[in-house]
Amino acid sequence: MTDERHRGSIATASEATEPGAPHHRTVIENPLSGERIVIRTGASETGGELLAWELLLAPGGRVPSSHAHPEQEERFTILAGRMRFRVGGRRTIAEVGRTVVVPPGTVHSFANAGPEPTHVLVETRPALDMQALLETAAAMAREQQAAARPFPRLLDLMLFMRDFEREVRAPYLPRALVRLVTRTLSGLARLRGLDARYRRLRVPGRDAVHR
Template sequence: MSESASVRGSWIENPASGERIRIRTSAADSGGEVLAWELRLAPGGRVPSGHVHPAQEERFTIVEGRMRFRVDGHSRVVGPGQTVTVAPGARHHFANAGPNEAFVLVETRPAMRMEELLEVAAELARGRHGRARRLPGLVDLLLFMDEFRSEVRAPYFAGVVGLVVRAIVRVAGLFGAGGHYRRLRVTRGTGR
């Protein structure tokens, strides 16, 4: 992803999920209070898996199209003018429930490193050769989960999953695994 990907007006595109994201208000703009972004989700598009944001609230306001949300086991389909608020710690998943692209305004509070997470997830979805893929390689996925553990976690058994992820990440580091992820992160300017 180019350096300009986080600049308002450019798109973060995730070919695996069908998401196109444009940042409206960055963490820097809001003093870390909020990340406001627009989400364009292709027909059939969906977030790759259910997840939890341990310390962040997400608010989704549908502008166009229909979206299906599953929040803490309860599913609902919403359309234009409706808002779904996901409390910190709530298990959730969302997908486009209609035949056309959905347009959704999203606010994440506090912003934390969510913008960076969205950018890295999109980059991982392109894979090593720029082709779309549903999931990154296992080591890349584990490194991603470890790096962004404050922003996103597995929806079930998060404590155990976190311990296993950190243990595997340490072992992978000892054996030099994860070079692709590390190169991607250095290229993105984080040096991690």
């Protein structure tokens, strides 16, 4: 990997594949988590069955919080470095060649466990609108960093959780309760026109084949 692959800024852009390849890859960078994501295979290429993406996680990088994917399985295959996982309350360190599987609905988190960037292949099944979630989360992180706020805006977070309730949920709380709260608050925000800032950050599900 080149140094360019580990730059710390955040962007959503197109990056050429290997010479002669006909497609471009979407690149997503998150300054708060230290994640750099390269989309390899999108939902539209697999009939919605799979989103395959490479994750490069900087030293000290970690997913912002524990979470679960209600309907999706995630598979993490370590290509370089070491990753610390917590899956369903069990902790493990994964090294090169190991695959960690997170079943649907399982609370999990992960972090770089070494001094070098970690390179991971992630497969998300089904794809749903996970790519838009990753892009929107990065846009929100950039806005949060620019405003020098330690936490995301609560209203933006509620709108985010409502938009992506099939893709992600908060851990441990009853799903029905979380959906009730997020749907109620996001509905009131939209009714009163308080969602304009979030809508500017929200990335459309360009690659989603169904909702």
